[in-house]
Amino acid sequence: MTTSINQLSRKVYEVDVPAGKKRLQVTATQSFNQSGQFKLYVRQGSAPEVPNAVDCTTDSTTLPAVCALVDPVAGKAYVMVEGVSNTASLNLRVDVLTK
Incomplete structure (x- = not known):
């Protein structure tokens, strides 16, 4: 999925994790010619509460x-x-892997 984020704003996405999975991996890359900075957080059970x-x-x-x-x-x-x-x-790419 592609998303945009402004300075000092936050977006939260919910992910279903099936039983028996070995790895949850979230990968973020920036679109062509973009230079804004961001932080990425992942938490199980409830939304991240930083820091x-x-x-x-x-x-x-x-x-x-x-x-x-x-x-x-x-x-x-x-x-x-x-x-x-x-x-x-x-x-953003979210993978729930069996290996």
Whole structure:
């Protein structure tokens, strides 16, 4: 999915994690000619509460930005994108893997 995020704003996405999966991986890349900075947070069970209540966090200093959880708990997981500077246009990919 492609999304845009403005400075100091947040967007939260809900993800269903089936039982028996070995990895939940969220990858964010920026669209062509975009330079805005962002942070990416992932949390199982409820929406991330930054800065402390997160299971994984990364930012746009190294692209692609990747958050991965090994042996995720079945149920809901939440992905939050936070704009740090300017407007960032992102491509988000969420994979729930069996390996």
